[in-house]
Amino acid sequence: MSDGNIDLAKDARARAYATPLDQLNPAQPALFQADQMWWNFERLRKEDPVHFTAESEYGPYWSITKYNDIMAVDTNHQVFSSEPGITIAEQQGDQGPLPMFIAMDPPKHDVQRKTVSPAVSPVNLAKLEPLIRERAARILDELPIGEEFDWVDKVSMELTAMTLATLFDIPQEDRRRLTYWSDVVTAVPGQGLIDTLEQKMQIFVEYHAYFTNIWNQRVNAEPKDDLISMLAHGEATRNMEPREYFGNVVLLTVGGNDTTRNTISGSVYALNKNPDQYKKLRENPGLIPSMVSETIRWQTPLAHMRRRATQDIEFGGKLIRKNDKVVMWYVSGNRDDEVIERPNDYIIDRERPRNHLSFGFGIHRCVGNRLAELQLKIVWEEIMKRFPEIVLIEEPKRVYSTFVKGYESMKVVIPKRA
Template sequence: MNNTALLKPETARDEVYAAPLKDLNPAQPALFQANTMFSIFERLRAEDPVHYTPESDFGAFWSVTKYKDIMAVDTNHEVFSSEGGITIGDQPMEEGPLPMFIAMDPPKHDIQRKTVTPAVSPMNLARLEPLIRERAGKILDGLPIGEEFDWVDKVSMELTAMTLATLFGIPQEDRRKLTYWSDVVTAAPGQGLIDTLDQKFEIFVEYHAYFTELWNQRVNADPQPDLISMLAHGEATRNMEPREYFGNVVLLTVGGNDTTRNTISGSVLALNQNPDQYKKLRENPDLIPSMVSETIRWQTPLAHMRRRALQDIELGGKQIKKGDKVVMWYVSGNRDDEVIENPNDYIIDRPRVRNHLSFGFGIHRCVGNRLAELQLKVIWEEILKRFPTVEVAGEPKRSYSTFVRGYERLPVIIPSRL
């Protein structure tokens, strides 16, 4: 069923259940842009939790769709390798995929990850929180009242870009370059941002040059508490190849930008779609941390991660062969009713609210997960101090991607201030 991109929201479920099971292919960006992929995952979880797709735009792959099976893959890096890439599609780079620590196995992965971890340590987050709060307040105070604007551009992108610029130690006036480069990394040609792969490579040259200059500055200066300085002075990373350094910059840019930004937008949409939960939040702001975790589950900002089998192995009664591509669909595992009660409902005070897959598990668990939660918590604390409500004023424009579950635009109106 490779034309599921044409699914209409109102008939999607019927169409999916009418199709031959073997033809179901969830890896279609248009499905995610239309938000009509959930029926496919629902049926796969029920009837074929470890599902083989022999042909797709991304080649052959296995879909792992149930929570416990995803956990089994994610926590077994000895069998399921990250080497060579973590997205279902291979990076279209002339020299092969960019090396980066999320796409490495131990011991190299562990050493490189450890180098940048201090940037998101509890101590550094405590230092960052007042700055994030001050910036969030200024952003919100500058928003128009009573007229429509794009929440993605004015709030979600702005706060996350400011934080990421601080982590990289770059001037704030360059922060939107980070947003742009991050979007280019995951953009498909012909979908609005770039027209061709050649254009993508040209932008990568500029992106690479900017961060090469930063490296040269930091390596010749005293160590500082920013990510580039940590890489330039780290014992395990200071002699890394230029491509490997750039690969890690790409990882930190996308990881520090896309996930938090899209969950901030997703929180506004989810609360508007569930007014009873929005009312609950306004009446009890102490629920903000719980709402943040529920939004991270509900949004699942990165829909999947992929691995490659290093040996033949059985999973869910299926024989996976050495070399096979295995895709963990976090977006599906987060809706698995065997583990999460009423998983399609958005419930901001649900018990065990942190029991989601969005940050991954095992050695590759998201290194910046606490920073993501902090930014979401702070922005909502500041929103509730200022506005009775933020109202969604039209349909969001979603990202054309099977990897990033995001929003290009979310029109909203703030009717008044408190």
């Protein structure tokens, strides 16, 4: 950590504890980008685990910051609804949030989710595994040795985009369009990728048109086992409104891209920050599956999910009113020392490494969680065969977002091959 970052950390901690509790607002993208949001959550877990922020750029909202409370909200969809959206920021556009199955309640949620879930079934993952391995090997074999490069661009984005293009059954040459569209969906105007909301909406038009064209091809062809065919031929989804179809495409794009990509980058970062753990992994590559789960917890690639109270409810000693916005901070729950021992430490041989909130709980538990774990496991098995070490050159550039907890770029060097 550079001196500047140490100062920022001191300042962020001091500010978090000096701010009057009723004015504490953990949803600050600038703090997430600086990786200095931890202190607000630490304080809230200790002093006010069910916390109301009256004023923020996202309006008033409740923060749920402890592991067991988050699980209680996440598994009670009757009282805590996913409609109309799942992020603290209302989605943009004149027509309000895009409908998508993650932002629906049963029964509609269940039938739509069931339509696409065969794409990530154990049978399909077994078919995908050799293809993912072959691609991971090729990506790694093409990396420069002894030269600085961006790990996010060359590895994390590349592998996840290839897998996603396969799941959609679109040409591999279009895979980086998926990465770009996924980034645009979660981008904040004026923070680098897009300048204005109008520009974002214009990109959405192009994104929507691309997938409308694919729908039209698939709906008139024999059913296959790609995601778009499943939606086009599924009993519960074939008569969807165009906006609802597009909403589900957006969900599958972001879900299939951001989480895995940011955890692949996060694993390189975490192992560099914890050289004792990297040494442990080199000495025992059998720890890869456990390391993967620990990274998913430690990274928490999606920092939060939002719910809406469907009725007045007393929760954690507070009265949450009907229609209040309730934010489950997974990033905080994954650091709750009442449930996870030494939660701020990165320990790749934890006793129960899959004991984390990163995939959510209940009916909305991440449908692709096993695919995410599989990609990470494969990429690390292939890394360990090739490179004794991947060295982080400088602090990575992080995403400006309270939702996607990830990396824009990460400079590394690979000193030598194994």
